[in-house]
Amino acid sequence: MAERISDAEHAVMEVLWRRAPLTATEVSNALSGDRDWSLQTVKTLLGRLLGKNVIAHEEDGRRYLYRPLVAREEYVAGESQRLVDRLFGGKVTPLVAHLAETQQLSDKDIAEIEALLKALKS
Amino acid sequence: MAERISDAEHAVMEVLWRRAPLTATEVSNALSGDRDWSLQTVKTLLGRLLGKNVIAHEEDGRRYLYRPLVAREEYVAGESQRLVDRLFGGKVTPLVAHLAETQQLSDKDIAEIEALLKALKS
């Protein structure tokens, strides 16, 4: 399991996570603006996502309705974990340290994070 | 600029970031254990990294010594930014929130991060 989702495929997933089920044409329309893909391209990507078992389709007359099989949360967690593992030795703290240093965090951001952490403390 | 570094290539970069300059054979040896690649494979990867201008080589008699041209810090920053952009709408706070929720942070971790944040507050 845990089929890898490519970059282009990810853009399609984002659409389906926002709203589903959708037809291929609807997905294509939702994407126009961001990416400039032909309908055929979107269909190819949907087919590949089907093959990877991360979406499913059900028949609706003569077209298909596509819906995600994996939750966005799950994907986000996986990708985040990958980054942490590959670049920060699996430790979250160094990543947060890195982010804190390189991003310009407003005082409000900092306060927000501090509140989050406080809530976690047992 | 900003040539994309593939997964396999990244493993090679990690070796060179740890210690450089190194010969192809030395890189290969440093990798054995993690990845099970033939020397030829490592050489191919070094060649591709050269093509992408992220490493350089200088002659040393009849072999080459390879060294990184981009700093690890730079790469880490780029990859982290990519993640934040793709999955968290470019905002760091939601990423930190996600990490805080999904990872089991010890009280010590939390304290560490809090200290970091405090130091940032203007």
Next chain:
DNA sequence: CCTTATTGACTACAAACGTAGTTGTTGACT
């Protein structure tokens, strides 16, 4: 009914990637 637009199925094709093998040269050892 016949034409057209829509849609799924299948095919295409170049670039990037993972993973090497082969060849030619040369330094070292016998």
Next chain:
DNA sequence: AGTCAACAACTACGTTTGTAGTCAATAAGG
């Protein structure tokens, strides 16, 4: 001098990815 080992250069090849095109069936509209 002859053989072998090490190294760079070049070639190879299946897979994944990005980006479509073509074909056949069918629903819809005149």
